[in-house]
Amino acid sequence: LEFLKEMIVGVDLILVVIAASVITFGVNQFGNEWLSFISDSKPAIGTLGAFYSFALVFRTNICYSRWWEGRVLWGTIIVSSIRMAQQAHLWIKEPALVHRLSCLSIIFAYCCKAQLRGSGLEDATES
Numbered sequence: 001l002e003f004l005k006e007m008i009v010g011v012d013l014i015l016v017v018i019a020a021s022v023i024t025f026g027v028n029q030f031g032n033e034w035l036s037f038i039s040d041s042k043p044a045i046g047t048l049g050a051f052y053s054f055a056l057v058f059r060t061n062i063c064y065s066r067w068w069e070g071r072v073l074w075g076t077i078i079v080s081s082i083r084m085a086q087q088a089h090l091w092i093k094e095p096a097l098v099h100r101l102s103c104l105s106i107i108f109a110y111c112c113k114a115q116l117r118g119s120g121l122e123d124a125t126e127s
Contacts, residue, residue: 016052077112081105 085102092098114121 074112077109081109 082105084105088098088101092101110121114123117125119125
């Protein structure tokens with residue numbers, strides 16, 4: 001359902017660009033005939049402007065919701081890595097295993113970051 005909403009919101013931008021292009025072409029080709037048509041349709045243009053403003057706000061809210069969800073999930077990964085290292089220190093007796101598990105949990109977070117950014121761990125931007 002969210003995908004369908006995004007498609008509708010994404011298509012309306014293309015429609016606005018096409019409509020603006022047609023109106024601009026009409027004004028340049030036909031002159032005053034189109035200008036009187038546009039001046040007579042001010043209420044319709046105002047309603048259309050309000051609709052597109054609402055669509056823009058709706059799209060911005062969807063983008064912010066996705067960003068916030070990603071932020072929450074990333075925070076969950078980091079907190080889980082910290083908790084796993086703490087639990088390892090508490091329950092595992094061998095210091096070498098504790099150190100290895102702690103390092104692996106840290107590396108897991110770095111690997112997730114590199115995967116999400118589409119780069120590798122050897123990139124200078126990932127340090």
